[in-house]
Amino acid sequence: HYFIQSNLSTMTVDDGSSFSSAAATGTSDSHVPMVYGAGQNSDANSELPKSVLEYYLNIEKVLEAESFENESDRRLLEEKVLDQIKEDGITRILYHWDCSRVVERLLVHSTLPTLTEIGALLLPHTLELACHNFASHVLEMFIMHLVRRIYTAETAELVELAEQVFRKLCLGVSDLISNTHGSYTLRLALQVLVGVRLEEERKQQKKRWEIGKHSFYETSSPHPTLKKILHKFTKRLVREDVATLLWSPQGAPLLSLLLVLLHKTSSKSLPNFKAVILSSFDRKVDDYKEVEKFGPLPEVLLDNKASFVIQSLIKVSDKEELLSLYSEHFQKVLVPLSLHPVANYTVQSMLEHAPTASTAEDMCSQLIPLFEDFLAESLTGVVASVIKCCHHYNLKSHNVMKVLQEAFHVPDDQLHLFFRCLMSLTTHDLLLEKLESYKKPTQSGKPRRDRFEATLPGSLLLQEVFKLGEVSMLEEGLCSLTDDHVIYLSNNPQASHALQAFLTSASVPVTLKHRFIKRSVSVVDSLVLSPSGSRIVEAMWNSADIDIKSAIAQVLVEKEQAVKDNTYGSIVWRNCNLKAFKIGSSNWEKSERKKRKRIETFEKIIGDTQPSETLEVGKKTKSESLGDADQGSELPVNGGAKDVSQENKQNAGANENETDEQGKLRTKKDKKSRKSKKLKVSKEASNG
Numbered sequence: 189h190y191f192i193q194s195n196l197s198t199m200t201v202d203d204g205s206s207f208s209s210a211a212a213t214g215t216s217d218s219h220v221p222m223v224y225g226a227g228q229n230s231d232a233n234s235e236l237p238k239s240v241l242e243y244y245l246n247i248e249k250v251l252e253a254e255s256f257e258n259e260s261d262r263r264l265l266e267e268k269v270l271d272q273i274k275e276d277g278i279t280r281i282l283y284h285w286d287c288s289r290v291v292e293r294l295l296v297h298s299t300l301p302t303l304t305e306i307g308a309l310l311l312p313h314t315l316e317l318a319c320h321n322f323a324s325h326v327l328e329m330f331i332m333h334l335v336r337r338i339y340t341a342e343t344a345e346l347v348e349l350a351e352q353v354f355r356k357l358c359l360g361v362s363d364l365i366s367n368t369h370g371s372y373t374l375r376l377a378l379q380v381l382v383g384v385r386l387e388e389e390r391k392q393q394k395k396r397w398e399i400g401k402h403s404f405y406e407t408s409s410p411h412p413t414l415k416k417i418l419h420k421f422t423k424r425l426v427r428e429d430v431a432t433l434l435w436s437p438q439g440a441p442l443l444s445l446l447l448v449l450l451h452k453t454s455s456k457s458l459p460n461f462k463a464v465i466l467s468s469f470d471r472k473v474d475d476y477k478e479v480e481k482f483g484p485l486p487e488v489l490l491d492n493k494a495s496f497v498i499q500s501l502i503k504v505s506d507k508e509e510l511l512s513l514y515s516e517h518f519q520k521v522l523v524p525l526s527l528h529p530v531a532n533y534t535v536q537s538m539l540e541h542a543p544t545a546s547t548a549e550d551m552c553s554q555l556i557p558l559f560e561d562f563l564a565e566s567l568t569g570v571v572a573s574v575i576k577c578c579h580h581y582n583l584k585s586h587n588v589m590k591v592l593q594e595a596f597h598v599p600d601d602q603l604h605l606f607f608r609c610l611m612s613l614t615t616h617d618l619l620l621e622k623l624e625s626y627k628k629p630t631q632s633g634k635p636r637r638d639r640f641e642a643t644l645p646g647s648l649l650l651q652e653v654f655k656l657g658e659v660s661m662l663e664e665g666l667c668s669l670t671d672d673h674v675i676y677l678s679n680n681p682q683a684s685h686a687l688q689a690f691l692t693s694a695s696v697p698v699t700l701k702h703r704f705i706k707r708s709v710s711v712v713d714s715l716v717l718s719p720s721g722s723r724i725v726e727a728m729w730n731s732a733d734i735d736i737k738s739a740i741a742q743v744l745v746e747k748e749q750a751v752k753d754n755t756y757g758s759i760v761w762r763n764c765n766l767k768a769f770k771i772g773s774s775n776w777e778k779s780e781r782k783k784r785k786r787i788e789t790f791e792k793i794i795g796d797t798q799p800s801e802t803l804e805v806g807k808k809t810k811s812e813s814l815g816d817a818d819q820g821s822e823l824p825v826n827g828g829a830k831d832v833s834q835e836n837k838q839n840a841g842a843n844e845n846e847t848d849e850q851g852k853l854r855t856k857k858d859k860k861s862r863k864s865k866k867l868k869v870s871k872e873a874s875n876g
Contacts, residue, residue: 194860244290266302278309282323295329298419307349314356324369335380356570358424381418430464440493444500451504464861482521489531499537510543536573548581560595568645575652589658607665612641640673642683650686657695674708684720691727701731709739713747722756741769
């Protein structure tokens, strides 16, 4: 073991020190890169004596080994290290690449007393540390763990320490915003205050501590104690010169985050903050070709920093604000903005958050005729966003697929190549040239392989097309794929998402899915062994009927050992219940049929659209309902219900076959209650 309590006394920083831990002589990669990409500083690395540096590197190995017998041993080591840090000077240690990393590791699993002691050391130098490339990482780690401790075990000491740290940051906001490292520290402070916390269990991959976005999760609401600090913090930030920060590489990300957080906390200062940002639309640009046709463009949408803030503004705006924003600043210049290399992202955000169907209709009618121009300028994201908007508002009058066919120059008699054109983002003419080149033999005389090219933009475009459901033009292209092409597309991390969208889309006909799956059954044993291919197999399984599932299971059972020995194959084996299929296909079929029936019942309940019809029926008066019954009108009856006898019909006073949702007759008690109500109504009518 690396750590023995009796060896603590031998941890000295003298030149002749002897570190009894095996870590001192062990061979391991002690260089752990900083997460946020700060480069090493050779001047800082030369400031510390060699003996001091070796001491901290040995401590790092002990902390990395995590071989403490109990918490008292950990606490004893932390005390020794803190004493040494006090002796060497906190800023001197944190300005060093390797030593600052040791303090980060010390914070990861530190005890509460150690956390407060480190906080006391950092507090006098908060602003100075926040602007340093190495020390800022330690300060950020301290803030994250301080807030995490407040959530788990709030104490008066921790709350006071948090208030002091954030008060220091508030006082130096102006200096921090203008600094690259300081602005990042401000953004992280805002995130943890609003409820984004560090995970309890940290992930370690290849000896790198991941402190990025994957190590955070969002809570439902900020902590009550931190909410007060957040209010003061945001109030101070809003007083900054927003108009200047909007164009700054450090200020724009901070403003974008601040917009989202003010919206989440329902801050009263949000409307004024939005108004200041909207005032930036007054700056116009008129130095482009079609300015006479469309007019000047808002400069804020053309800037790669400021436009990011406008995208966040669109996300947090309500329906009325979006309508005003679109009519005043987007509607007349939508075409040139969508063709701009920067402004098109803001147009995509507006398409995603279109406030009304009429607004979506207006945007799509302007942009759909320009699909070929977008594809020529490599703006596939705009095309995908338009299709997504059409799907969201059910705008099928534009015939999106016909426009795409014309954009890729695909003739009507060559639709079997349309899917391939979309996936590879290649026009029909260029694709034919590539296919002809594949027919020519290589220099050695061997035949060339027909390579199916897949691109990420093409995959994203196809995903939206499959969600839209207009796939009749792609049917032949999908179902005529060769085995090699199916294997390539399924195992390709980018293209596989398009196939998965096709198999899981509720808009794609089931018959088309089954046709594709039947064509691909023979290669499922090759797909199941890769990460993306195994997901395709599961998507096929969930979309298949009992006969196709049986065929898939038969292929996989024949390669049982290879499938079960593979990480991804074993997951498919378990999820598809292939063990039961191997034991007995008859019991397995019964089990699968029951599962399918439950799923269909659930989907029927979720997709039921009868409440509106029920509401309309409910508007009828009792006399109208009685009149309908007297006329012998019949309601649809679920399958499986038996006809009601003539005697029961007369007793019920109506010629209706009434059944519940399971196809069973209502109880006699319900019939009697209906009969008494109808008799009462008829008596009132006769008295009248």
